[in-house]
Amino acid sequence: MEHTEHILSYGKLTAVWVALLVLTAATIMVTRFELGVWKVWAALAIASVKSGLVIAFFMHMKYEPRLFRIILFVALFTLAGFIGGTFFDVLYR
Amino acid sequence: MSHAEKDSFGAKLGMWLFLFTEMLLFGGVFILYSVYLTRYPKEFGLGGHQLDLVFGATNTVVLLTSSLFAAMSVTAIKRGAKQLTLGLLSGTIGCALIFLFIKYLEWSAKFHHGIYPNSPKLIAGPPGESIFFSLYYLTTGLHGIHVIIGGILMTWTAVMVQKGMLNSADNVTLENVTLYWHLVDLVWIFIFPLYYLIL
Numbered sequence: 001m002e003h004t005e006h007i008l009s010y011g012k013l014t015a016v017w018v019a020l021l022v023l024t025a026a027t028i029m030v031t032r033f034e035l036g037v038w039k040v041w042a043a044l045a046i047a048s049v050k051s052g053l054v055i056a057f058f059m060h061m062k063y064e065p066r067l068f069r070i071i072l073f074v075a076l077f078t079l080a081g082f083i084g085g086t087f088f089d090v091l092y093r
Numbered sequence: 094m095s096h097a098e099k100d101s102f103g104a105k106l107g108m109w110l111f112l113f114t115e116m117l118l119f120g121g122v123f124i125l126y127s128v129y130l131t132r133y134p135k136e137f138g139l140g141g142h143q144l145d146l147v148f149g150a151t152n153t154v155v156l157l158t159s160s161l162f163a164a165m166s167v168t169a170i171k172r173g174a175k176q177l178t179l180g181l182l183s184g185t186i187g188c189a190l191i192f193l194f195i196k197y198l199e200w201s202a203k204f205h206h207g208i209y210p211n212s213p214k215l216i217a218g219p220p221g222e223s224i225f226f227s228l229y230y231l232t233t234g235l236h237g238i239h240v241i242i243g244g245i246l247m248t249w250t251a252v253m254v255q256k257g258m259l260n261s262a263d264n265v266t267l268e269n270v271t272l273y274w275h276l277v278d279l280v281w282i283f284i285f286p287l288y289y290l291i292l
Contacts, residue, residue, distance in 0.1 A: 007171045008164070017161040024153050024285075028146075031290040043286035050282045058164040059275045060268075065102070068109055075113035079120040086124050090131060 006063040016057045023050050101265040108269040112276050115239075119280050122232050126287060129224050136221025140229070141292025143208070148199045149289035152192050153281065159188030160278040163247075163271040173261040175254065182251040185274065189244040196237055200230075232284055239277045246270045 027046040031039050056062040061069065130137050166181035207214035208226055215223040250270045253259045259267050 005171070007168055010165055010168060013161060013164045013168065016164075017157060020157045021154065024150070024157070027286055027290060028150060031286065040291045043291045044283075047282050047286050051279050054160065054275055054279055054282070058160050058278075059272055060167075064105070068106065071109065071113065075116055079117060082117075082120065083124055083127070086128060090128050 006060075008057065008060070008063075013057065016053055020050055020053060023053075099263060099265060101268075104265045104269060105272075108272050112272060115276055116279075119232075119235070119283075122228070122235065123283060123287070126228050126232070129221070129228065133219075133221025133224060136219050137225050138292045140222050140225035141288060143203075144229070144289050145199060145202070146289055148195055149285055152195050153285050155188050155192050155195070156278045156281050159185045159192070160275055162188065163274045167264070167268055167271055170254065170259065170264045170267055171261055175257075175260070178254050178267075179251055182247055182254065186244055186247050186251070189240055189247070192240055193237065193244075196233065196240075200233075229288060232288070236277065236280055236284060239280070243270075243274045243277050246273060 023046050027043050030042045030046070033039070035042065055072070061072065162181045162184035166178050166185065169178040169181055203209065203226075209215075210227055210230055215226060247270060250259065250267050253266065
């Protein structure tokens with residue numbers, strides 16, 4: 001297995017941290033308004049972006065072999081399947 | 094790299110597979126939350142407004158910062174900066190302790206108001222409110238246990254760095270422990286909006 005080690009610079013990691021703090025502030029602000037169900041979707045969308053940043057950079061996924069990303073998506077689709085299936089049952093029973 | 098040529102690819106792959114089981118574990122708790130939220134939206138709303146946004150937001154910043162230190166410690170050890178690695182790991186552990194202390198303040202304030210699993214106040218109240226707080230204690234408690242385990246692992250790793258057992262050539266244990274730490278952060282990234290913000 002060809003393995004080129006990639007080391008993330010402190011500057012890049014700090015930039016990711018700043019982005020995460022800005023997104024945290026944004027999610028607090030956006031959920032202070034009465035947006036009804038959109039509030040939930042906005043908060044979950046921001047949380048997903050934050051997770052993406054943590055996984056890609058802090059957890060180094062962007063620089064890992066493709067196999068890692070494949071199993072990541074298998075896990076996420078499995079979870080999405082559980083959630084979808086549960087709601088199909090809860091909402092249409 | 095003469096003696097034990099470590100399979101760091103395999104070690105990291107194994108860690109990721111374990112982390113996926115953790116995601117599914119917390120995913121299950123989040124499914125319970127969302128199902129009961131659709132069933133008892135009003136009670137969940139009332140419950141959520143009793144949580145302290147300042148505590149929640151502070152802990153979010155503390156965890157994000159701990160994750161930054163953890164990620165930086167991987168860079169530091171790969172560049173051979175032993176003292177900096179130890180300093181950054183201490184920073185992560187310090188943030189873990191601050192997080193747990195804030196969680197303690199938060200929980201004890203709730204207990205003080207008679208809100209804890211099976212408390213007379215919750216038993217007398219509507220079932221939705223009792224479910225909300227049970228899920229709150231289950232989710233943040235499970236997350237808190239992960240913070241404690243992560244802190245212990247981080248301390249153990251720091252000792253190995255100090256002894257030179259982990260170094261610029263062989264550091265996959267440190268990488269795996271930081272991966273675990275980032276998962277703890279990931280879970281909180283969802284707990285915070287679901288319990289403190291959207292209700």
